[in-house]
Amino acid sequence: MTLDREAVLDAATQAGVGARLRDLRLQRGMSARSLADALSISPSAVSQIERGVLQPSVSRLIAITDALGVPLAAVFDARAGGAAEADTTVAGFALQRAAHSSSVTLDSGVAFRRLSPGPTPGVDLFESVYPPGGTAHPDTELFRHDGYEVGNMISGELTIDFDDERVVLRPGDSISYPCSRPHRIHNTGTEPAVAQWLIVHPDR
Template identity: 45%
Template structure:
């Protein structure tokens, strides 16, 4: 008699990721509209932003109209050129839904109060900070199986200002930094200068959920190899 197949229950994170992908399938237009508003507030024309990003004006237009979703790296590049942050692209602004203490000593963001952002290849970003903090983005990323943070060309590496630190909550994540490749699993964390060429991808057959903090203007010690790495990479 044939043995019954064993079904491995999916984690809460994996179930939430699948549900979010289905629920957020139509939010590309909202994301594009928010990016367009940020561009206009920055006083940049569509063509000027395209020039700074080294992509076509048509590509920028498609992102703003919701025809095309940006990748993780592309989104970070866009908000960087606009002098904005990742938290600015979420519906509801930087803190409209956050609970605040009577004395303003904290802000509290309940899960589900602000819709996550779905990017290229189904990568999901969910804001974790209740309000915008100076120079810091705090968010959760969910990478479906076999996906990358890179735009289009999976071989491209990202560089931007600041320092980032991430911890894997579930699944497996591959991070490449300046020639080194490391695999992170649940509980593993990594920190590196964002100015060093880096690439993040999920090369496994399961979704990966990770929490990230990006500090765009860190008060760093120049003698610390972590922060001097970027200067070595550019030299």
Template identity: 50%
Template structure:
């Protein structure tokens, strides 16, 4: 059985292919998306062909522009293990709508700078994004220092190391166990300023 630590991240090619599938399904052309993202059509094409890994900011901006949830980017071959007849503890009535995805079934996404995203919810959940981010030493959500803003309300908890959340007028440092919440429309950059310690956090983005 494969353990969580043995899981390989999606290849650049598979990530790009998945993004292209989502864009085509949305009906947005490559050029229209490039204008929305403020980058060249060639750069969008390189991402979709797996020649360039997007940054955290670029990935979120990409899915926001085409109206897709972040969860849609992850490979979900069977969308979790559906157990409609699972019994409650003690032999109670069946639990309806129960879904389980085992740890070895959740392939993460590795972005530029080594930042990794892993979906935590077993199946896509309407109006909610629940995932884990891992920032290696000196990693940042946008290497060019551009602030990100998108739809929803963000709730995060650092589970290892330290993360900084930089806003336009202040910088907040979060240590292990610290939490933060803010509207995603507030421009922000997330980073790990440590040169030696990896930072891990869980994030809940609510779209209602």
């Protein structure tokens, strides 16, 4: 039998994300049932995410990190609970080479890549790539989460639906809004959409 190398790598990535989420949950002394209750999903769904059987959407991943009280960056760390090891952390600065940056692929093929080279308390900085048809939230309903979000469009086209209007972002456009405002991000274009995002968590 011939194994598909990309499928094997993708399965390993998803299992790694799930394992890190499980470690973060256990570190905080939270049961799977308590996390499920906080997310309004079943304990079975939590188990499937942690085992890498079920890919979380962007909105689900953010909801999990919010419920656990950890930054989104913690998900990218092979060592659960902190930011990934930078190439250099000396003389008051952190450096991470492009080849060592961490990324995860979520439901509908949306990929996240952490941009911050070291711990940045209260701030998440990352790049997202939404394939055509890719969405942050699997349903048509809008979602909200903690923090304040700033986005900058690099290439392609992203659409953000708010409760009272729709905004289409194209290269060079930028946007900011409180994450508590109901919204949904999705790619309505015909090519992958690349954007950089800064999420500020004043309480962390």
